[in-house]
Amino acid sequence: MASDDLDIQVAGSSSLVPDARQALEACVQRYGEDVLREAERIEASVHLGPGAPMVTSSMIQEADLVGRRGHIQPRVSKWKTSISVVPYIAAAMAGVFGENIGTPTGSIGFTASVLIGIFTFLAGRR
Structure with missing residues (x-):
């Protein structure tokens, strides 16, 4: 060999x-x-x-x-693969919190879910 x-x-x-x-x-x-x-x-x-x-x-x-x-x-790292799933989870959570957007928990949860989704989407594209 x-x-x-x-x-x-x-x-x-x-x-x-x-x-x-x-x-x-x-x-x-x-x-x-x-x-x-x-x-x-x-x-x-x-x-x-x-x-x-x-x-x-x-x-x-x-x-x-x-x-x-x-x-x-190019090789895709396990980190990038796993972080690409997070925006979908965050979108689902935004939908759950969006149903209760009139309450403080709903509006804070919705905002946090949207921000997490945006940031992880952008992080996954790098």
Whole structure:
């Protein structure tokens, strides 16, 4: 089994200051992980048999084209997934409090639910 380390040389990178070189290495690593994940997705979509999956060079090239065009979907964190549910819950709570908007509890609950819904909606979009 081969290791996960790749020796990649980028022309002109030797003239970079150490911080810029580290940033370039991190960027190349992230892009490589994205391309590999996309190539594995492509392989899974065409894999038909019971045998082991095999990513080919053409799949890597296709994944690179997809990545260069900006179509690789970024990973969505669990935090972002979970926070995207909160606006719906807040909307339901606003409906419950809206039925009693004439009371102090209803108006405060309605206002709080609306504000929580708006802020979590905006936080989830980042």
